Amino acid sequence: MRWACLLFPRLALEGALRRRDDPAAPFALLEGAPPRQRIRAANQAARAQGIKPGQPRGLAEALCPELGCAPLEAATVERWRQRLAAWAYAYSGQVSLDYPHALVFEVASSLALFGPWPAFEARLRGELAALGFTHRLVVAPNPAAARVLVNAHDGLAVDETGLEAALGRLPLARSGLAAESVQTLARSGFRRLGELFTLPRPALARRFGSGVMRHLGELRGEWPLALTVYRPAQHFSRSFEFDRPVHAIAGLAFPLKRLLQELSAFLRGQDAGIERFSLVLGLEGGPAQRFEIGLLAPQREAETLLELTRAQLERVRLEGPVLSVTLAASRLTAYAPVRRELLAGPARQAQAWAALHQRLVARLGGAALKPLVEHREHRPEAAVFAAAGPRATDIPEARLRPGWLLAEMPPAEAGIARLLAGPERIESGWWDGDDVRRDYYLAEWHDGRHAWVWREPGGEGFHLHGWFG
Incomplete structure (x- = not known):
């Protein structure tokens, strides 16, 4: 088996930035209770103004008066982890969130469908970049090894023959061992995992305990791991909240793109498509405005869904300033990917007509199109x-x-x-x-x-x- 590990070192910050109208503006996450809040993480614009993790909030705002701040919320971070697991489930039936700040998933069984690992890796990275998440990615023969190797590497892919050498070069501080075990080993003169691999196992267990031995066995694949396997929900519902009211349909384009990307990943994980979903706009000072987006045939590609949704929304008039957008899909349908043909022919022409028909219905409405009888x-x-x-x-x-x-x-x-x-x-x-x-x-x-x-x-x-x- 081969396991991939994705580490998201800035997940909390990037998840919060997705809710902001201008993600490039100075922004920082806060930890602690007022009045002793400190900077937990800051984006590039804030760091350019001298904002650093650990600074008191007052000092940070003095250095950058236009700094936007929000508290770090563990529940929000966990929701983003669940969303990323739903995305990864489109590529593997074995996805786990047991490791903090990361997710692991088995990829050997997916290579026949998505191509050799370099092509598969490029696809994963491209989609994560489109979703807006910084990440590091490593592949190893077992999930424990993949998780510790991603602490020091990005893009590394090792097999059974090179696993022990790759692990041996890891500093103990990045080996996944408990902090007290690392301190004990350091006092004994150990600095890297490879130095522990050379010791006789009985002596190592006697001096440093069974916890260290078990961890080394897990890294080598000698101890089985009982990981909790992620299972996606049967219905899709995601929301996006704006920092300030949006007064035009054009202002909904960015959150809709992100929400539909997540819907597309969810549908791929379910091996399904969708013919209808709902958009609910939370309005300032009034009841929510709801739209039903109907499609002529099952779809699941994010670009197609976005194009058709925007075309239908062009015929809509907002009933007030928008504070939030919720996209929900409760009824999934079977989906058969369109067969691609090398040369133009009747089947390809029929596909082009079906796509044009769907665009016209989305833009003009079904009542505006009449068949020739x-x-x-x-x-x-x-x-x-x-x-x-x-x-x-x-x-x-x-x-x-x-x-x-x-x-x-x-x-x-x-x-x-x-x-x-x-x-x-x-x-x-x-x-x-x-x-x-x-x-x-x-x-x-x-x-x-x-x-x-x-x-x-x-x-x-x-x-x-x-x-x-």
């Missing part, structure tokens, strides 16, 4: 019309017909270069008072276009009725 009528101008219902199944026999029929039929004699086919006589409508008797021809225009023209039987002048694509 055909029925058994020989008069061309009455054979096809737009209707609100589904397509008719009573389709006339297939004949050569232009894709574009003109509402008015002007004289066409001057534009015809030659007649290619015809005549085809259409004589119909005597029963409703709109009797027509026409001879239709396929004509080639002087510029090479093909047209559908007609004239009355025995007549001379042609009229243009439509163009072929």
